[in-house]
Amino acid sequence: MTTPEALTVSEVQAALRLGKTKVYELIRSRELPSFTVGRSRRIDPADLHAYIRKQKKEN
Template sequence: MTTAPPQALTVPEVMTALRISRFKVYDLIRSRDLPSFTIGRARRISVDALAAYIRTRTEDED
């Protein structure tokens, strides 16, 4: 059986993907630049939200 890639990432996974600190990830979440949701006390960021953030930041740089 193959495992599907995750559809929602943890804060540490986003930290690794963007190579930024935990504080900066939460700063992006607080400023609503990076949409997120909670399940209980666990914060999650959808793969699509992360891709959109990267795409937006890349377009802003051009």
């Protein structure tokens, strides 16, 4: 299976086991970079992995 070029908010929710509100908080605070396609938010998998690595280092 290939890695998608961009993840949906729902996919990020599942990966981090967080609610939609928390994921959007991370996006709004710019802790988790995102971009829009039409009216939909997308997250680069590399940015998600970088966020996870940063959280591991801080904890």
